[in-house]
Amino acid sequence: MKQIFSVCVALLLATGAFAETTADVTVARSGDSVNLAGNVISFNASRSATAPNSFMLRDAAGQTRVAVWPDVFAGVVGREGLVAGAQVSVKGEIAEFKGRAEVHVKDPAGLKIGAAPAAAAAVAKAAAPVAAVVDKAATALTSAPLAAGGAIVTATTVTANVAAAAIQAVAGAPAAAGITPLGAITAAQKGQTVTVRGTVLSARKPRTDTAPYVIKLQGTDGGTLDMVFWKDTADQLKPAQQVNVGDQVQATGEVNEYRESLQLKLASPESLKTQKSDPAIFTAPAAAPGAPAAPAVGAPQASAASLTGTSAFAQAAVNSRTVVEGLVMKVEPIHLGRKVQVRERNGATVDLLMWDTADAGNPTVRNLVPAASQMKVAGVVLPVQGTNTLVVSQPEEIISVVQ
Numbered sequence: 001m002k003q004i005f006s007v008c009v010a011l012l013l014a015t016g017a018f019a020e021t022t023a024d025v026t027v028a029r030s031g032d033s034v035n036l037a038g039n040v041i042s043f044n045a046s047r048s049a050t051a052p053n054s055f056m057l058r059d060a061a062g063q064t065r066v067a068v069w070p071d072v073f074a075g076v077v078g079r080e081g082l083v084a085g086a087q088v089s090v091k092g093e094i095a096e097f098k099g100r101a102e103v104h105v106k107d108p109a110g111l112k113i114g115a116a117p118a119a120a121a122a123v124a125k126a127a128a129p130v131a132a133v134v135d136k137a138a139t140a141l142t143s144a145p146l147a148a149g150g151a152i153v154t155a156t157t158v159t160a161n162v163a164a165a166a167i168q169a170v171a172g173a174p175a176a177a178g179i180t181p182l183g184a185i186t187a188a189q190k191g192q193t194v195t196v197r198g199t200v201l202s203a204r205k206p207r208t209d210t211a212p213y214v215i216k217l218q219g220t221d222g223g224t225l226d227m228v229f230w231k232d233t234a235d236q237l238k239p240a241q242q243v244n245v246g247d248q249v250q251a252t253g254e255v256n257e258y259r260e261s262l263q264l265k266l267a268s269p270e271s272l273k274t275q276k277s278d279p280a281i282f283t284a285p286a287a288a289p290g291a292p293a294a295p296a297v298g299a300p301q302a303s304a305a306s307l308t309g310t311s312a313f314a315q316a317a318v319n320s321r322t323v324v325e326g327l328v329m330k331v332e333p334i335h336l337g338r339k340v341q342v343r344e345r346n347g348a349t350v351d352l353l354m355w356d357t358a359d360a361g362n363p364t365v366r367n368l369v370p371a372a373s374q375m376k377v378a379g380v381v382l383p384v385q386g387t388n389t390l391v392v393s394q395p396e397e398i399i400s401v402v403q
Contacts, residue, residue: 021061023336027101029094034103036064037089043082044223045183046070047262055082057090057103061336062357062393065102066090068111075108083183084220087114183223185255185262195252196225196264200245206231214263217249227251228258229266236269240277248282249274313350313390316381323399324350324390325376328368340368342375351389352377358392364401374402 020034038059046053052067073079082088091110092103105111180194198217201224206212212228219225227249243249252271253264266272275282316322329349330341337355344350354377359365368375376399379392392398 021059022057022064023061025064025094025101025103027096027099030096030101032094033091034094035089035091036066036103038063038087040082040084040086040088042084042218042223043183045186046073047257048187048260051260052104053082055088057088062355065097065100066092066105066111067095067097067102068105072105072108076111076113077108078113079111081113082111088112089114179250181223182217182219182225185223185225187257187262189255190257190262191254193252193254193267194264195250196227197248197250198225200243200247200249203243203245215243215249217251226261226263227253227266228263229272233266233269237272238269238277241269241272241274242276243274247275250278250281313344313381313388314348316388318381318383318388321378321380322390323376323378324352325399326350326374328370328373328375330370331368338368340375351384351387352379352392353382353384353389354392358394358397362395362398362401364403365398368401369403372403374400376400 020036022036022038025034025036036057036059038057041056041058041063043055044053046069049070052069053073054065054067056063057066068076076082089112090103090105091107092105094101095104096102178195179197182196182198185194185196196217196219198219200215201218202216204214209231212230213234215227217225217227250273251264251266253266256263256265273281312322313324324342324344326342326344328340329343330339332339337353337358340352340354342350342352354365377390377392378397378399379390381388382391383389384391
């Protein structure tokens, strides 16, 4: 049934039978009903009885956040299938949250869930694929270390929903034995010790001697969780436990709650395992006979640091996330956005598709000057009119622009 539903959704999207898209979800339409169909980018389970379950839905026009409160979510048929890659149809009410429009589902029948990633691949083969705009993948990196001696994290601030192509390499993979999916952790597990695995989205150093280091992780199921530890633990971490944004880590600790948000308190320095300290646990399983080998979790991925020499974009696969930095060579306005051509440091040119949703009205981004503006952006690689293009759709994906 899920496959039949998914084929129907894909055909409806491809033929335009759903007249409304995420582009219609605007603050000006708050209170209006809307019907959408698309794919789940990421899912975050409710952390408390008053907080909603939420997921990012994307379609050919862009993406929007969908919120479903626990009492409604409990009645959704097939809710266990709401994972990254699943196809869904949504009927809900447009609402404003923190200055942005989103959709609130107020009836269990308003959320219908189709195939998860594996089945979605079969649907894509049987029906016309839907053009996608990507989830957030921006990073703002500096070389200043987070801990004395640079033994902890080399990034001071990162704003991202999805930080690295490493997530794409393992998206849809089942959790390893003994690993608790981040999206499955709930308030009922407070006080319990769990082991999690995820990609480093952001890292924040303490502002005071009594505050913790905070590292935000995202799992392959799209769930996120803050991992925290204090200076006494940080001082004992080995150089091989140094982590960067986009790295895969495994951590064991106690689930607790701070300001109504769940977090993981690292049990000990030895409880933090990284791609450098324990590479074997991040190795992907062997591919089936005749199938292409999957990249190892933790294999070198595109990052800001790799933009010198061989182009990171040139090496990036379709649907993977990467960062592009260079000189703006050409700007072509299009409906709801613009096409931008950037020349990287090695001389290679990269085509960008930048939606208006990415600049948030920033005049510096709106008024790019060819042969003068330098920019650094993150996004997903997608084929657009036969050419691999970096699609940029969120303000957080604009890392820097210099005129």
